[in-house]
Amino acid sequence: MILTVTLNPLLEHRFTYKSVKHNSENRNPREEYKAGGKGINVSRQLNLLSLENLAFTFIGGLHGKILKKVLTEENINFTSINTESETRTSAIIVDESKQMITSYFGNNPKISISEVDEFKQKLEKMIQNCEMVVFSGSSPCENTNSIFPFGIQVANNYDKISVCDTYGEHLKDCIAASPTILHNNIDEVEKSLNTPLKTENAVIKHLQFLYSKNIKQAFITDGGNDSYASNFDFMYKIVNPNIQSIDSTGSGDSFVAGIAYGWHNNMPFEEVLRLASALGSCNAAKYEVCNITLEEANRIKAQIEINSLGKKLRLTDAP
Numbered sequence: 001m002i003l004t005v006t007l008n009p010l011l012e013h014r015f016t017y018k019s020v021k022h023n024s025e026n027r028n029p030r031e032e033y034k035a036g037g038k039g040i041n042v043s044r045q046l047n048l049l050s051l052e053n054l055a056f057t058f059i060g061g062l063h064g065k066i067l068k069k070v071l072t073e074e075n076i077n078f079t080s081i082n083t084e085s086e087t088r089t090s091a092i093i094v095d096e097s098k099q100m101i102t103s104y105f106g107n108n109p110k111i112s113i114s115e116v117d118e119f120k121q122k123l124e125k126m127i128q129n130c131e132m133v134v135f136s137g138s139s140p141c142e143n144t145n146s147i148f149p150f151g152i153q154v155a156n157n158y159d160k161i162s163v164c165d166t167y168g169e170h171l172k173d174c175i176a177a178s179p180t181i182l183h184n185n186i187d188e189v190e191k192s193l194n195t196p197l198k199t200e201n202a203v204i205k206h207l208q209f210l211y212s213k214n215i216k217q218a219f220i221t222d223g224g225n226d227s228y229a230s231n232f233d234f235m236y237k238i239v240n241p242n243i244q245s246i247d248s249t250g251s252g253d254s255f256v257a258g259i260a261y262g263w264h265n266n267m268p269f270e271e272v273l274r275l276a277s278a279l280g281s282c283n284a285a286k287y288e289v290c291n292i293t294l295e296e297a298n299r300i301k302a303q304i305e306i307n308s309l310g311k312k313l314r315l316t317d318a319p
Contacts, residue, residue: 001052001053001054001129001130001131002046002051002052002053002054002130002131002132002133002134002260002264003053003054003056003126003127003130003132003133003134004039004040004042004043004046004053004054004055004056004133004134004136005039005056005057005123005133005134005135005136005147005148005151006037006038006039006040006055006056006057006058006136006137007057007058007111007137007138007139007140007144007147007148008037008058008088008108008109008137008138008139008140008144009035009036009037009040009057009058009059009067009087009088010035010036010037010040010087010088010089010090010105011033011035011036011063011064011066011067011070011087011088011089011090012033012034012035012036012089012090012092013031013033013089013090013091013092014030014031014032014033014034014092014094015029015030015031015091015092015093015094016029016030016031016032016094016096016287017029017030017093017094017095017096018096018097019095019096019097019098020093020095020097020098020100033066033070034070034074034092034289035067035070035071035074035076036090036289037057037136037137038136038137038138038165038252038253038256039055039056039057039134039135039136039137039253040055040057040071040076040078041136041250041253041254041289041290042134042136042253042256042257042260042290043055043076043077043078044074044076044289044290044291045250045253045254045257045279045290045291045292046257046260046261047075047076048290048291048292048293048294049257049261049294050294051257051260051261051264053077054077054078054079054126054130055071055076055077055078055079056078056079056080056122056123056126057078057080057081058080058081058082058083058087058109058111058115058119058140058144059080059081059082059083059087060082060083060084060085060086060087060109061083061084061085061086061087062086063086063087063088063089064080064082064083064086064087067087068080079122079126081115081118081119081122082115083109083111083112083115084112084115085109085110085111086109087109088105088106088107088108088109088140089105089106090103090104090105090106091103091104092104094287099246101246101247101249101287103249108138108140108141109140109141110140110141110143111140111141111143111144112143113143115143116143116144116146116147119147120147120150120151123147123150123151123154124154127151127154127155127158127160128158130160131160131161131264132160132161132162132163132260132263132264133151133155133160133161133162133163134162134163134165134256134260135148135151135152135162135163135164135165135166135174135179136163136164136165136166136253136256137165137166138166138167138168139166139168139170145168145169145170145173146170146173148164148166148170148173148174148177149170149173149174149176149177150177152164152174152177152178152179153177155179155180156177156178161180161181161263162179162180162181163179163180163181163182163183163256163259163260164179164181164182164183165182165183165184165252165253165256167184167188167191167192168192169192171184171188171192171193172192172193175210175213175215176213178213178214178215179215180215180216180217181215181216181217181218181219181259181263182210182215182217182218182219183218183219183220183221183252183255183256183259184219184220184221185220185221185222185223185252186203186220186221186222187222189206189220197220200228200237203220203228204228204235204309206220207220207228207229207230207235208230208233210230211230211232211233216231216232217229217230217231217232217259217269218230219255219259219276221251221252221255221280223245223248223251223284224240224242224243224245224248224281224284225240226238226239226240227240227277229273231269234308234310235308235309235310236270236273236306236307236308236309237306237307237309238273238277238304238305238306238307239304239305239306239307240277240280240281240304241281241300241303241304243281243282243284243285243300244285245284245285246284246285246286246287247284247286247287247289248283248284249289250283250289250290251280251281251283251284252280253283253289253290254276254279254280254282254283254290254292255276255277255279255280256276257276257279257290258272258275258276258277258278258279258280258297259272259276261275262275262276270306273304273306274301274304274306275297275301277304278297278298278300278301278304279292279297281300281304282296282297282300
């Protein structure tokens with residue numbers, strides 16, 4: 001079972017219009033609620049890949065009650081710690097005529113120290129009973145910044161594979177805790193670590209730095225542009241297919257789900273790269289977030305080019 005951990009879940013209120021008129025009234029949309037937050041997105045994608053998983057998150061207030069209902073309707077298996085603060089919300093406006101999506105996000109919740117402690121206690125027990133744990137998404141407030149580094153250390157103590165996909169001021173502490181696998185996009189690294197990644201050489205140096213921190217596999221993505229990866233100290237460049245992007249929201253989460261799927265099925269590293277990249281690319285071509293079937297991903301895998309940078313690794317090597 002794969003455990004996904006989301007500190008900052010999201011209740012999305014989606015309004016889909018055939019056409020949006022600015023500075024005017026817009027009526028009669030197709031209206032729906034969706035569950036968001038990066039770890040929850042990973043869980044949704046894992047469901048599409050038929051991989052058993054459990055989403056762990058904070059939920060609070062009236063928005064949280066609606067989110068629980070939406071998660072149940074989406075068949076996302078979840079457990080949560082209740083909070084006094086309201087779960088954050090967003091309004092998502094879809095203009096089908098222009099294939100354009102605009103997002104408006106509400107405020108992050110304020111999580112108390114006692115709620116954080118309760119979350120950590122439950123998290124430690126859950127990590128003991130999972131195959132792999134995915135720490136994904138932002139930290140909503142200062143009190144929650146310690147949770148991901150704590151969870152990574154717990155996973156290491158119990159010899160569990162951990163995947164970290166986060167950003168913000170706690171990213172440096174997550175790296176110091178040495179997750180097995182790390183994923184970031186270039187913008188997250190540059191803003192969170194003040195590390196410019198403008199050249200291929202800079203990206204390679206960053207991957208080498210991550211390996212020096214005992215991170216076995218690392219992935220640096222940049223939307224539809226070339227991606228980079230390391231498996232121990234072996235480096236790769238991934239050239240993604242040319243996809244007409246509609247909305248890139250969740251592409252990194254689909255990518256992470258592909259990593260988890262590949263690990264679970266003992267796939268060779270280069271095949272994991274192809275699958276994860278295909279899932280991320282397919283996601284960008286859809287309005288729906290993390291709703292890609294394995295068949296859809298397989299159709300474009302052959303279009304993904306993987307180049308080894310430097311020495312080569314045996315295909316079966318894994319962390």
